[in-house]
Amino acid sequence: MNHGAEMSGTFACFGSTCSAFVSGSGRAGSAADAVASIRRNLLAWHRSFSRFIPDSELSRLNRDPGEQVLVSPLMARFAQAVVRAGSLTGGLVDATMVEQIEREGYTQDLRDPLPLALALALAPARKRAAAASARNWQLLDVDIAAGTVRRPTDVKLDSGGLAKGLFADVLASSLAGHARFAINCAGDIAVGGADGLTRPIRVESPFDGRILHTFELQRTGVATSGIGRRSWLDADGGPAHHLLDPSTGKPAFTGIVQVTALAPGALMAEIQAKAALLSGPRDAAAWLPHGGVIVLDDGSHEVIEPPSVVTLSQLSAGRHRPHAHALEDA
């Protein structure tokens, strides 16, 4: 079926790069209209969800002295995603660690990351991360209908990767009817389209940028989380990055430097990728029931192919790997 040429656009956003690929017409208008709309939305959401912009909606929410705050519908959904990430991973993925990440020195957009090899050489002994004893995400009370977030005033939210996954999913839902589309929100990707064709999704190495693996995917979410890009030297000269071990509040060095997760949606993929990375090499694969790529400290990588055939037992049980049931139920 010929749906016309694919329109695409690439632009700087979220301190990284976003891109959109659309072909065919749909709810968002022509393919060019859809690309323009995606770009407009992402840039606007960047301004609303950045922790580094003082008057962003997220910054205002984080410093609001009231326990209950009226927020935009998308911010409410983000807060809900924070709760969801925490509950699905038992607190391993915790987007309320703003104080800890700022204490580590991540207080502004980072320009040049620490070379990954150097960071790994300076890093402490590898240890899998664990949930914090204080589970602040459990204190969030989100009312989507009323558009309110209630929380103790010292609980702050960090948009991080969760917001990007959410944005990709939200934009994907607005592209229903278009023949083919892909939205890349700085590594969190939603792929879909009415024509059901597959699209090559390439996973890049954090070490040298080469392509480690290419998946052929349709109607899926993909997210990559890693410690190589947003990294720096802390006040003590130690390597630091933005993925914290909730149990210590310190950057997690688990033996994994990057995880790419495939999932039904980009937000779920983001949650799974982070959980896999924080779980360490032994347990990471269990968080990737839909496939993915795990890159270890030594540069080796493990490809987990998406399940190609669903067995009857999987259909009846609704899962085929540990954690899958809970993740899919969500």
Place this chain on the structure above:
Amino acid sequence: MQQHETPSPNQPSRPSPERLEAGALARSRRSAMRRRVRRIRRSVAGVAAALFSAAFLAVYVQLASGHDPALSTKKATTTPTSQASTGSTGKTTEKRAAAKATAANQSGSTTESSGTGSSSSSSSNETATSSSTPSTGSETSTSTSSSGTESSSGSSSSGSKQSSQGTSAVTTSQS
């Protein structure tokens, strides 16, 4: 001379007990054979139906789960590579190859174009035909892909670009 009593033609002869027993035996054997035939027919029909259902279900589930092999050309090249070193687990642990990365890291924005033909390329071709995620923003340039044609439209208000008829590859990297 002794006269033998001959039955009249209208009066049937009474079968001997041996003959009756033989008849009963024959009937029981016939009915046993019929039962056996019916049993075999039922078994054959049941097995055929079960085989057909299983095959139909397998194909249906394969397609319904979104893994139509006819639509996936890349797997044919990437999966064997992965599986070659892993055996039956479907997982691969590959040592990082020497840094022959040819991923066309370019600053500035790029639009990727890859026809479906590119999806059958090997891993090294993937890097050769890919355009990397740029580190800075605006839509200024296009990378020419060996696997497809690309044209820059520049007519959209968003600066979006028109790529070839194929589906562009998307690269995911840590953000």
